[in-house]
Amino acid sequence: NAARANDTILVYAAASLTGVMQDLTPLWTEATGGALKVSLAGSSVLARQIQQGAPADVFISANADWMDVLEQDALIVGGTRRDLVGNTLALIAHDPSIPAQSIGPELDLINLLAGGRLAMALVDAVPAGIYGKTALTKLGLWADLAPHVAQTDNVRTALALVASGAAPLGIVYATDAQAEPRVHMIGTFPETLHPAIRYPAAAINQPDPAPALAFLNFLQSGPARTVFAQRGFQVPGN
Amino acid sequence: MSVEIALRHKQGAFRLAVDMHTPGGVTALFGRSGAGKTTVVNAVAGLLRPEAGRIVIDGEVLTDTQRGVFEPPHRRRVGYVFQEGRIFPHLSVRGNLLYGRWFAKRGTRGPEIDHIVDMLGLGKLLERRPTALSGGEKQRVAIGRALLSDPRLLLMDEPLAALDDTRKAQILPYLERIRDEAQLPILYVSHSVAEVARLATSVAVLHGGSLVRCGPVADVLSDPSAVRALGVREAGAILIGRVAGHDSDGLTRITVSAGEVFLPQIDATLGSMIRVRVEAQDVMIAREPPKNISALNILPVEIIALRGGAGPGIVVQLGSGDDRLLARITRRSATALDLTPGLQCYAVVKSMSVARWDVGSQGV
Amino acid sequence: MSVEIALRHKQGAFRLAVDMHTPGGVTALFGRSGAGKTTVVNAVAGLLRPEAGRIVIDGEVLTDTQRGVFEPPHRRRVGYVFQEGRIFPHLSVRGNLLYGRWFAKRGTRGPEIDHIVDMLGLGKLLERRPTALSGGEKQRVAIGRALLSDPRLLLMDEPLAALDDTRKAQILPYLERIRDEAQLPILYVSHSVAEVARLATSVAVLHGGSLVRCGPVADVLSDPSAVRALGVREAGAILIGRVAGHDSDGLTRITVSAGEVFLPQIDATLGSMIRVRVEAQDVMIAREPPKNISALNILPVEIIALRGGAGPGIVVQLGSGDDRLLARITRRSATALDLTPGLQCYAVVKSMSVARWDVGSQGV
Amino acid sequence: MAGWLGPEEWQAVALSLRVALWATGLSLPFGIAVAWVLARRDFPGKQILNGLVHLPLIMPPVVTGYLLLLTFGTQGPVGAALQDWFGIVLAFRWTGAALAAAVMAFPLMVRAIRLSIEAVDPKLEQAAGTLGASGPWVFLTVTLPLILPGVLAGAVLAFAKAMGEFGATITFVSNIPGETRTLPTAIYTFLQVPGGESAALRLVVISVIIAMGALLLSEGLATRMARRISGA
Amino acid sequence: MAGWLGPEEWQAVALSLRVALWATGLSLPFGIAVAWVLARRDFPGKQILNGLVHLPLIMPPVVTGYLLLLTFGTQGPVGAALQDWFGIVLAFRWTGAALAAAVMAFPLMVRAIRLSIEAVDPKLEQAAGTLGASGPWVFLTVTLPLILPGVLAGAVLAFAKAMGEFGATITFVSNIPGETRTLPTAIYTFLQVPGGESAALRLVVISVIIAMGALLLSEGLATRMARRISGA
């Protein structure tokens, strides 16, 4: 299988990890001499491809659901699943003059929107959207806010809406918010408002699981943790 | 009425250089295939922008490259019967016929559609789609469409080529009437000298893009030197006469300058002027008036000139009163009869050989 | 050689019902516009599948709806000159001419391209695109393409309509040679009786989809009752003769059953049989042989019948030896000369009025 | 059938139909005009226009959507002008979805119409000219009737494309239930979550049925038109 | 220029070209065949074939990609058969990307070619028949030369679409650098990284330049062909 040369491992990673994976690739090669190929797409796309026999060695999902599916299908190597890092949800604004807000039931987003839209990833489909909706529901804000939400196919597009000013406010991952100069974070959602945002990783059933295990360990090694942290992810134990 | 066409144009290897001036009426364009007839007509219609040239119809300048005048086709009001039909495939026969009406000036009505439909025998075809028409039927629709567009000038490129003689005999008198009554100038391309002789006021003969002859129809057709340009068989002269009487046995008496001739009854009022084409090959020469013979028309003539080529035949130009006649006879007969210029003798023309078609009312 | 065409077909409101059987050679299809000529030709080419019918050429069944036989067009080896050209726009003139060659049986070579190109005057056009051709040029390419496809049967739908007389006079002898030497059956649609008389072995006259007359060309053309179907002017008879000598002054002596006639030199070897068409309007009748007249051909004839219509003219059928002649004269002359059946008199025909075209070598 | 789909899904169906119909209908005149210009005129910059028309085909839909956002968004130069002068808002509205669909479908529409125009014999148009029809009249009475089958083909291609357009639409107008949540976005949503396949399939079937209906209708119409012209 | 793009990006460019060329080249004969059948034949199920051809246009690309994955994936019925019998692997290979691009571009190609075939006068084909050409020869010597401009238009539409195809490709063959990361997927990848817009824009420009080049080339060729036919 050409995609899996002896010393090359193929990682299927959720698109929100793109930056991290870019940084990790040279580190991995430096550390092991092996090559790393990363296929980046939405978690659902990647999971389905793995179901259909994709030659991936490692899968890193942006939510637990798709990893659960693969686990049920016995497609991952038993005992290799682990949560790598976490993330937080951020409320961002385009207009720098909007002051920081405290995220609580008294948060008056509708007023802040001033007729504009709140950009979020798809609230029933994309993890960032699901988490955001859960949090707003818990705050009792969702019902009123729902008509004002503009949902996008992934969280990056939501970010782009705010960055370009098309939407005044948005809810995205803190990791995205921190790297975009045209938006500023006006609040972060406490972890209590939504299920923990975790990026589970696991080795996929392949004839030779050894490189995958090595890579999973690498992901939890010091240099990798530094990279994750630099990109704004919450690294457990840090 | 006048038609002035001066053109200079290059089309691939073909060079057109024409400068003709005719007094209106029907101007026949004559010439072999590829001589440039359609090109001239296209230039008049405004479908071709000549490299240099000037086209003036009835004083109205349609094209003048020097002054930068170029009327677009839709403002020229020409009724163009194309050589290849060009019927609109998406319209019924009726739609095709009426197409030009939509754009004709209000008020000016042009000819009646019923009349045209009748003349062209299109009555049963009005709702047909063009693809369900025969070749000749399409051609008739094309003629009707042009006639009904209320044109100021008719351009007809071999309009009758695909039609049978009976139909031609229905259409030609109509064109004559247009020429005489509506005073519509017509540019008429045809390979048939019979048609041309009947209709044309002037004839222009093209050869390889150049004008080799242009003049009044009677002059060109009775000029033995034009005989070659027109093809051996087609030489003939034109007599102008006045209808003197319709006899009870169906013959019409016509006074020409040299006497009387008889023709099968023709549709012309007493006293009106008509023209009769007499093909050179239909004329015999006799030293004395023949007797007891079915030929009715025997005219005293004087031999003006004899002109022969390489073949066994010669063309004899005859003076008959003020008119000219041409006779094609064998060299052998000329020798046997001892024909020389100045000789007084008789031209024998079978009345029937002046065919219906060759009789036209005298325009201009 | 034989051609059998039996068809029954409905096309919109038009019903075709034809049953003709001719001995091969050239079968002329004659009839007014919309009579069904093209429909018949299309059926023979296999482009139309008739509702019922049988088409057999030279013993080979091309269509037989009863037995379910329908040879596809590409296996019929017909050379079809379409009424509307149908030149391939993406091929040069040369490519068009040679198209059929690609598919012709190896070994059988067919006519030489150089010869055909010469005859049709296409030499300078070989590399042209069809869109840069004049109407007549396209038609000539269509003729050449059909001739060069090495056909077993030629279908020609008004092939010469768009051509000038000079070109026609170059093509017709070639078609005669095909008819006589290559023994190729030809189905020939034309509105020109001159062409038909010269080429045809048989004539079929269509009217409104029905066959009104079908028979050998001499019979049909010399039948006064057929005169109306063909149009008044076109009646004429055919004389069969043998070339007796070429005189030094360019005339050819031809022995016919009633004596000798003279024609302008024709291209036929001594002793060969030829046919001469004499139009009824070119024949005069005299009670005594006229003297001192330029007409060379005076044949003793017997009056067989006189047939008149409403008009001033009548058609006189004359027995001339074994042949028949037709003369169209005025009723007045017939009365003056007291013509009655059985009367012995003289037919006067100007030699020159037997035009070049109307002389053809004798096929069949 | 009504029970087969929930009210939200029906809403998506209705919205998709509306978006696709408007996208097709409104872009058709422009499509015809551009196709005519490309087929029959020669002018400097013709190839630039040609390239522009093809752009949405070449670029990934997300990029097209993003460019639409930058241009027609409330902050975009054209978007702001439209809003100020005509009160037309495109961002986050179904009108924007129609615009996105129209832009994405435009190259397909133009190509089909252009090919038909190129197939019209200019000799017929000339003939109409000699009969007194000026340029626009020639187009209306000769060219247009003759290219109707091609216009229909272009329209149905555009309609089908508009029904299926996803990437540019969601990027430009995002997914607002009842406003911009078209069938493809609904389908995408279902496909993101495990087990959503059957719901997605239902919507796919609906959109296929609708587009097939349009296709069959157009084929039938085109056949009738062609028959009228060919006289069969 | 070499310094403007990194090696990975050049790889994406090369891969996209390869994918688009193969997709266009291999589907062209099928496109012509299907277009001919749809334009000239009448048979039961014709509209089903017609609908099938249009399907990729109607369905969101993700759905098409998913169906391709289910059919041509290593576990899919066709994919498994291809692999067992011919050793052809499509899933997660550039070959699969070519298949996805071909499928997505197929309706555009077929429509363009079909419109051209419908514009060919059957009378010319009949004439070829009377001159001895059997059906296939008529097609090769008359129909095909006459529709070449349309074939070219279809091919260039397909090429442009193949260069820009994203949704079906990433869903079917994923986004593997050097194997299936075509220009559009590379652009997508850049857009996922903060600050990746300028890199993405570079790639957009590259793909636009390539597709425009193809477009201009095809326009030039088509003009020459048309001129040969119209004799101007």
Ligand SMILES: Nc1ncnc2c1ncn2[C@@H]1O[C@H](COP(=O)(O)OP(=O)(O)OP(=O)(O)O)[C@@H](O)[C@H]1O
């Ligand atoms: N597709 C069609 N549908 C209905 N009627 C048709 C169709 N094609 C021809 N016709 C009719 O059939 C008749 C015969 O047509 P055909 O083409 O055979 O005539 P033709 O004798 O060749 O005439 P022409 O000398 O004008 O070419 C005509 O009346 C014509 O209107």
Ligand SMILES: Nc1ncnc2c1ncn2[C@@H]1O[C@H](COP(=O)(O)OP(=O)(O)OP(=O)(O)O)[C@@H](O)[C@H]1O
């Ligand atoms: N587009 C063109 N490019 C180059 N040459 C052309 C073009 N169109 C016509 N010609 C040539 O110009 C000459 C004149 O053509 P035209 O159509 O005027 O002839 P015509 O007198 O009408 O002949 P016909 O009687 O055959 O219709 C012909 O020799 C023809 O080959």
Ligand SMILES: [Mg+2]
């Ligand atoms: Mg011409």
Ligand SMILES: [Mg+2]
């Ligand atoms: Mg006909």
